[in-house]
Amino acid sequence: MTKLTLIRHGQANSGARTEIDYDRLSPLGHQQARWLGEHLRQTGGFDRVVSGTLRRQEETAAALNLDDRPHHSDRRLNELDYFGLSHTLQEREGLPFPDTPEAFAAHVPQVLDLWRRGNAGADHESYEDFRARVMGALEDAAQDGPGAVLVTSTGVIATLCALALGLEAVMKARMFLKVMNTSVHRFEFHGGVLHINQFGATPHLDYPDRHAARTHY
Known part of the structure; x- marks a missing residue:
């Protein structure tokens, strides 16, 4: 081990x-x-x-x-390029970058799902x-x-x-x-x-x- x-x-x-x-x-x-x-x-x-x-x-x-x-x-x-992925999500889905801990907690699953499904594009x-x-x-x-x-x-x-x-x-x-x-x-x-x-x-x-x-x- x-x-x-x-x-x-x-x-x-x-x-x-x-x-x-x-x-x-x-x-x-x-x-x-x-x-x-x-x-x-x-x-x-x-x-x-x-x-x-x-x-x-x-x-x-x-x-x-x-x-x-x-x-x-x-x-x-x-x-991972979290900021880059976030900007992509903002451009495509109109989802603003989070400005509170609560908003960030809701934002993370959306960003990771976009990325996992291959929807972030070839630039990422x-x-x-x-x-x-x-x-x-x-x-x-x-x-x-x-x-x-x-x-x-x-x-x-x-x-x-x-x-x-x-x-x-x-x-x-x-x-x-x-x-x-x-x-x-x-x-x-x-x-x-x-x-x-x-x-x-x-x-x-x-x-x-x-x-x-x-x-x-």
Whole structure:
């Protein structure tokens, strides 16, 4: 069995309406990552860090402060193009970009359904290609041996959970909305089959004085 730990990046610029504006950690996002790094150093069990190439993912990996472990980048761990897909949905369906947490929760299933059904158009990475690259990144990390910490994003984690559990699209969208910033998720390959061992743990934020630092956006 090869076990891998996936981490969602810290809180980014949650008020953004474009990928460029969103793609940087907030001050709280940096703090979330530093706390998680302290926890990982205390518990051990990993020998390398792999992150996507998005700024918020690389900033999270750096803020973990695990400089005694090698850090590699793999763009296959990058997030789906949520902002691009949202703009397509707005143009085709007249659905405005959400401006409240409640509106965002309703928006996510619609965007993912548009994408999954292949209605986003040739300008966007297909759902099948996204799923294939995510699985490829995990399989390659597993071949390099156990003990990897992979810093990635919500869509990647939710997709892997859905694949491991055989979930339909509606349930995947619900998981997408429940992945907190710097939450910890553990997967393993056993006999070539992907299994999930842990979802959404936040041990570094479970102290009473850190509860307010638990964020989804």
